[in-house]
Amino acid sequence: MSTGKAHEPRTTPRNNLPAPRSSFVGREREIEEVKRELAITRLLTLTGVGGSGKTRLALEVARDLVEAYPNGTWLVQLAPLSEGELVPKAVAEALEVPERQGEPLSDTLAEVLRDRQLLLILDNCEHLIEAIASLVDLLLDSCPRLRILATSREGLGVEGEIRWVVPSLSVPEQGRRTLSSQELEAYESVRLFVERARGRDPSLSLSPHNARAVADICKRLEGIPLAIELAAARVGTLSVEQISQRLEDSLKLLTGGSKTQMAKQRTLRGALDWSYELLSEDEKKLFGRLSVFAGGWTLEAAEAVGVGGGVKEDNILDLLSGLVEKSLVVARGGEQGDVRYRMLEPVRQYAREKLEEGGEAEEARRRHADFFLALAEEAEPRLQGPEDTMWGKPCEGARQSEGGSLLDTSERRRGRASLTPRGSSRIVLAHAWTYGRGQEVAGGSLGKGWPGVGGSKDKGSGGAVLADLRSVGPRSSGSGGPSSDAAKRRSRDR
Ligand SMILES: Nc1ncnc2c1ncn2[C@@H]1O[C@H](COP(=O)(O)OP(=O)(O)OP(=O)(O)O)[C@@H](O)[C@H]1O
Ligand SMILES: [Mg+2]
Numbered sequence: 001m002s003t004g005k006a007h008e009p010r011t012t013p014r015n016n017l018p019a020p021r022s023s024f025v026g027r028e029r030e031i032e033e034v035k036r037e038l039a040i041t042r043l044l045t046l047t048g049v050g051g052s053g054k055t056r057l058a059l060e061v062a063r064d065l066v067e068a069y070p071n072g073t074w075l076v077q078l079a080p081l082s083e084g085e086l087v088p089k090a091v092a093e094a095l096e097v098p099e100r101q102g103e104p105l106s107d108t109l110a111e112v113l114r115d116r117q118l119l120l121i122l123d124n125c126e127h128l129i130e131a132i133a134s135l136v137d138l139l140l141d142s143c144p145r146l147r148i149l150a151t152s153r154e155g156l157g158v159e160g161e162i163r164w165v166v167p168s169l170s171v172p173e174q175g176r177r178t179l180s181s182q183e184l185e186a187y188e189s190v191r192l193f194v195e196r197a198r199g200r201d202p203s204l205s206l207s208p209h210n211a212r213a214v215a216d217i218c219k220r221l222e223g224i225p226l227a228i229e230l231a232a233a234r235v236g237t238l239s240v241e242q243i244s245q246r247l248e249d250s251l252k253l254l255t256g257g258s259k260t261q262m263a264k265q266r267t268l269r270g271a272l273d274w275s276y277e278l279l280s281e282d283e284k285k286l287f288g289r290l291s292v293f294a295g296g297w298t299l300e301a302a303e304a305v306g307v308g309g310g311v312k313e314d315n316i317l318d319l320l321s322g323l324v325e326k327s328l329v330v331a332r333g334g335e336q337g338d339v340r341y342r343m344l345e346p347v348r349q350y351a352r353e354k355l356e357e358g359g360e361a362e363e364a365r366r367r368h369a370d371f372f373l374a375l376a377e378e379a380e381p382r383l384q385g386p387e388d389t390m391w392g393k394p395c396e397g398a399r400q401s402e403g404g405s406l407l408d409t410s411e412r413r414r415g416r417a418s419l420t421p422r423g424s425s426r427i428v429l430a431h432a433w434t435y436g437r438g439q440e441v442a443g444g445s446l447g448k449g450w451p452g453v454g455g456s457k458d459k460g461s462g463g464a465v466l467a468d469l470r471s472v473g474p475r476s477s478g479s480g481g482p483s484s485d486a487a488k489r490r491s492r493d494r
Helices: 028-040 054-064 084-095 105-112 126-142 188-200 211-220 225-232 240-253 268-276 281-292 299-306 313-325 345-357 361-383 387-391 410-416 421-435 438-442 462-471 485-493
Strands: 043-047 073-077 118-123 146-151 162-165 330-333 339-342
Touching: 028 043, 028 054, 028 146, 028 162, 043 054, 054 073, 054 118, 054 146, 073 084, 084 105, 084 118, 084 126, 105 126, 118 126, 126 146, 126 268, 188 211, 188 225, 211 225, 211 240, 225 240, 225 268, 240 268, 240 345, 268 345, 281 299, 281 313, 281 345, 281 361, 299 313, 299 339, 299 361, 345 361
Parallel strands: 043 146, 043 162, 073 118, 118 146
Antiparallel strands: 330 339
């Protein structure tokens, strides 16, 4: 029997999703994964550093899912709210739920949504976590067919929540070979840069001439979409090569967002200020100090460098976890089952600014140098072995010694100033041993710029470096090297 309904035009369930203003690049796999997660949980929180694309990804997923929720897909933008008390009101307004006299608005929401099957997108929760978490708790308990997709730099901490870290856009890998334009276009960050740059200069395209500079920009900005858009916004005023050169100070360069956006989206510094302001005082201190690690660090290294000025070693694990939770530090399981931490490069530049502003830079660098010197001293007995074990392959299991963290960039030259020749020789050699870079030491390039390294007459030859090594002498006899808290701690730990 016909109900007559078959002839009614099919209408899309209601929603308040804004139409996209710009093209969306890549993320095919991420969209599928987020949908899969959303099918098995009622609260999914997309987390990640400022500008990593959480909001954009949530909106793309939500647009794909409008048909799946008969009572609609509703976006609540929480970034403009300054008070937690305003959260229920913002949700009610988005859902067009009127306030009832004498009834708390959160109860009204729970009542009205009880039987509705809808998707609620809570966008940018990080500054009002407690208020949002308590409303979410109530709604999930009372409304069995409600699903929530949240975006936040920090998880909400509500029971049943699944946190999903939004990865960076893919970037060209480090390699000596310059990739062709076609090869580069396989990377999402490159496509985003070129698309946004064309908005400024429609004649721009990838060419052998600019390929290296574009790849360099994407790598330096670590695939953070906001940073890439802001870099592309400079096209027209600067050449791609100039942009790449100026990224040494990305915070100064990346300021050209749209006038209608909030400050935190207009500049990279604004995006990071927003996160920084949400840190506790001790988290702020540790965040700045950790910027001395250019190549990542372990918990042990963070403990050595992060203590002081009221920050106790026992608290560093909690503080570091806080920075990971708030998406300012990335944690990754290492090859040896340990965990290594790092900051994305633009975040590290920002943290370094904070360290300099706080007047603690010298002290942090000295602690950093002390720590690596202690590690180099530990490695020293192994450096006395036959040359082929010293200069051979990278020594697996020895990466913990992190000698490399002091090498390679100009930033770290400053750290070296606090080392004596003997200290720096040890670090360079420990590095060579750890990373199998002996040939570079032998060629004179790895030790370049280190006080006392490669200082023999026949500078540059492997023999000279070995002579340096042998000349460092017994570690206890007046090395002048910094007294090492880290060394003491490590021997205590064992
Ligand atoms: N895949 C993508 N394709 C095109 N543009 C993107 C993509 N991902 C992000 N963007 C753009 O990058 C900028 C930053 O993204 P978005 O606002 O989603 O970041 P966010 O992680 O939500 O940042 P915040 O923590 O500040 O809220 C936006 O202009 C967005 O449109
Ligand atoms: Mg956002």
